[in-house]
Amino acid sequence: MPNGSMRYTRGRGNAQLPLAIVAVLAVVLVLLGKAQSSLFDRARASFTDWTRPALVWVSTPFDKVSAWFDGIGGIFVVYQENQKLKQENARLRQWQSAALQLDERLKRYQLLLNAVPDPALNARTARVIGRASHPFLDTMIIDAGKQQGMKPGQAVVDARGMIGRIFLSGERTSWVLLLTDLNSRIPVTIQPGNIQAIMAGDNTPNPTLDTLASTTPLKAGDQVITSGDGGLIPPGLPVGVLVASGSGFRVALLADAGASQDVRIVDFKLPPEQPPAPSPNDLPASVAGLKPEPPAPPPTQQIAPLPTAPANGVLAKPAAPAANPIQKPAPQSTQTPNNDDTQDQ
Amino acid sequence: MSDRIGWSFRSAVGASIPFLSAVVGVIASNIPVSIFGSLVPPPMFGLMAVYFWCLVRPDLMPPGALLVIGILQDLLGGGPAGVWTLSFVAAYAIVDRERDSFAGLAGIGAILGFAAAMLIAGASAYGITSVLYWRMPPVAPIVVEIAISVVFYIPVALILGVIHRRLVGPLRGDF
Numbered sequence: 001m002p003n004g005s006m007r008y009t010r011g012r013g014n015a016q017l018p019l020a021i022v023a024v025l026a027v028v029l030v031l032l033g034k035a036q037s038s039l040f041d042r043a044r045a046s047f048t049d050w051t052r053p054a055l056v057w058v059s060t061p062f063d064k065v066s067a068w069f070d071g072i073g074g075i076f077v078v079y080q081e082n083q084k085l086k087q088e089n090a091r092l093r094q095w096q097s098a099a100l101q102l103d104e105r106l107k108r109y110q111l112l113l114n115a116v117p118d119p120a121l122n123a124r125t126a127r128v129i130g131r132a133s134h135p136f137l138d139t140m141i142i143d144a145g146k147q148q149g150m151k152p153g154q155a156v157v158d159a160r161g162m163i164g165r166i167f168l169s170g171e172r173t174s175w176v177l178l179l180t181d182l183n184s185r186i187p188v189t190i191q192p193g194n195i196q197a198i199m200a201g202d203n204t205p206n207p208t209l210d211t212l213a214s215t216t217p218l219k220a221g222d223q224v225i226t227s228g229d230g231g232l233i234p235p236g237l238p239v240g241v242l243v244a245s246g247s248g249f250r251v252a253l254l255a256d257a258g259a260s261q262d263v264r265i266v267d268f269k270l271p272p273e274q275p276p277a278p279s280p281n282d283l284p285a286s287v288a289g290l291k292p293e294p295p296a297p298p299p300t301q302q303i304a305p306l307p308t309a310p311a312n313g314v315l316a317k318p319a320a321p322a323a324n325p326i327q328k329p330a331p332q333s334t335q336t337p338n339n340d341d342t343q344d345q
Numbered sequence: 346m347s348d349r350i351g352w353s354f355r356s357a358v359g360a361s362i363p364f365l366s367a368v369v370g371v372i373a374s375n376i377p378v379s380i381f382g383s384l385v386p387p388p389m390f391g392l393m394a395v396y397f398w399c400l401v402r403p404d405l406m407p408p409g410a411l412l413v414i415g416i417l418q419d420l421l422g423g424g425p426a427g428v429w430t431l432s433f434v435a436a437y438a439i440v441d442r443e444r445d446s447f448a449g450l451a452g453i454g455a456i457l458g459f460a461a462a463m464l465i466a467g468a469s470a471y472g473i474t475s476v477l478y479w480r481m482p483p484v485a486p487i488v489v490e491i492a493i494s495v496v497f498y499i500p501v502a503l504i505l506g507v508i509h510r511r512l513v514g515p516l517r518g519d520f
Contacts, residue, residue, distance in 0.1 A: 019438055022408040026415065026431040033419075033426020034477060040419075040426040047420060058376060130377025133386055135467075135486040136474045137424045141377050175423060182474075182482050203486050 045170035048141060052173050055129045056143065063261060122267040123157075124148060128260055129173070138181040138203060140164070142263060145172040153232045155266045161238040161254035162186075162226060163263060174265075178257050179207055179239070187229035188239055188251075190222050199224065199239065199251055206243060206250035220244045224251050234268040359513045363405040366508065367394035367414045370501075375421035386490045388497035389463065391418050395433060396462045397505045399440050400448045402513060411437050425477050432469035436462045455502065460495045467491045 033040050048055075074081065109115075126148070130141035140163075144150050150169045155162055156176045164184065168175040177184055184201035188209075195218070198210040222242040228235025240251040370390030391414055398406035415430030422429060440447055440462050450458045467487045475481050 018408040019434070019441065022412045023431070023434050023438070025412060026427055026434050028427075029416065029419075029430055030425070030427030030473060030477070037426065044420055044423065055377065132375065132377045132423050134422055134424060135386060135490045136428070136470070136482055137422065139377075139423050182478065202483055204483055 041168050045145075045168050045173070045175070048173045048175070049145065049170040052129065052143060055141065055173075056127075059129045067259075123264045124150075124267070125262055125264050126150075126174075127262055131258065136182055136203065138178040138201070138257075139167075140176045140178065140257060140260075142174050142176060142265070143172065144265065145170045145174050147171055149267065150174045150265060151267075155226070155233045155237060155268065156263050157237060157266060158255045158257075158260040158263050160256070161240065162233075163255045163257045163260060165233065166265065176263075179253060179255075180205060180257070185210075186233060186239075187227040188224050189227040189235075190218065190224055190242065192222070193217065196227055196229070204250075206245065206252055208250055209242075209248075218242055218249050220249070232268070234266055237266070360405050362508060362513050363394065363398035363402055364410045364414070366505065367391050367398070367406070367410070368417060370394045371414060371418045371421060375418070385493060386486065388494040388501075389466070389490065390497070390501060392433060392436065392463060392466055393459065393494065393498050393501045394505065395437060396440060396459050397502060397509075399437055400444060401509055403441065403444065405513070408434075408437070425474065428470050428473045428477070429466075431473055432466040435469040436466040439465055456495060456498060459498045459502070460491070463491050463494050463498075 124144060126142040126144035128140050129143045132139045132141070142150075142156070146169050150166055152166050152169055154166045156164050156166060162179065164176045164178040164181070165186070166174045167177040167183075178201070179186065179199065180201045180203060182201055182203050184199075184207070186199050188197055188199045189195065190197060190209075195216055199207050200210045201207045220242050224239045224241065226233050226235055226237040226239060238254055240253040242249045243252045368391075370393060374387045374390045376387075395406060395411060395414060411433055412430065415427075415433040418429040418433070419426050447458045447462075467490060471482065471484070471487050
């Protein structure tokens, strides 16, 4: 077989020194990659951008073959699947009606309570042009990059739930770190109970839950959604359900990253937190016992009225400007309030 | 004169085939497409070529070429930089040291020889990744990777053997 018939008779040569040099260079590469990962990431993103047309060209037939393989198994259970889907559809319609009513009620309550509305989510759709599943890496490549507004950290979802988040953006492509990847860590909430946890990927299909107290009451079937902690991923994105695994629980993901052809990238921006307006007592001058200077009056300008079209069609001349168009406001009282408590009352 | 130039050109082409076959193998391993829904990792075609040529024509698979192949594997694979480069170097070093033993293997023995090389590379990658991430990744994915690579080595070795006999062997001029 392969080697026996091709025995190499030449001497080994003095390859030990070059091999040692290469080994040292490889160690340096590992350390450099750890210290300056952006160098390698930039090269990787540029390479993916460069090969994007080829990836699109290659992935199309492979996706079709993959879909064909997936479809073979489904042929034999079409009838049962159809019946199941009809029942599920009927149940979902009832849930949809209930959800719409609850949504309206929630909006009314938010209005009554003057609650801060949820931040709006912008989403873009991109096509999956590559999937890489290696022993220590679980990623996919999408055909949208910085030019389309993609940024590292953005959540990637499909129709069923969250798939992962962008960890590297090129100009026209982006790498998505899947939730199952060894490096994936996202803050989640387990419902019901509003239990906070960190979901960690370990290159198995079902990620684990970290930072949970041992006495936390959990049961299989509990819903897992994103918590939004950290402000990078929007809260409330469906992630999966709890399944029992040994003595603990894992998360069965709702999304199927292997079958998703198109994904949505959620651009989540928390509104910047506004500090409260400073009161005169907060000013250093007031604390020092000095009278704070009155605030500069806003520049007001008397605007001449717009010319109106007369009945005869000839525009009238604009009114002559006032002699002193900028009028100073009356001087404000610089007396600071003596007692804030009385104001509050 | 023209015969000598033509012969030199063919010799250069033949000498570059081992390196190019490894590069093609790395690219084939890292084409980000999945037929089986990412259930099965792609085989390590690059390491197959490195192992094969390290045994039959080590002069055409020098350590410098190995470095380039390893960096390409890391670049295309998407993992931490240098993991597979160092793993390839570890496997290459042991195969190079025990070349006489490995080259004498035939049939099932030859497959087991590659399995040993793949095991060394996989164990090295696992160890380096554990150190980099400071935790132990699951063992199952790397075991599946090793198994898939060993299975695929059989047809790949046959193809490389044909390439060796038809393209690289006749063109070599040093023996």
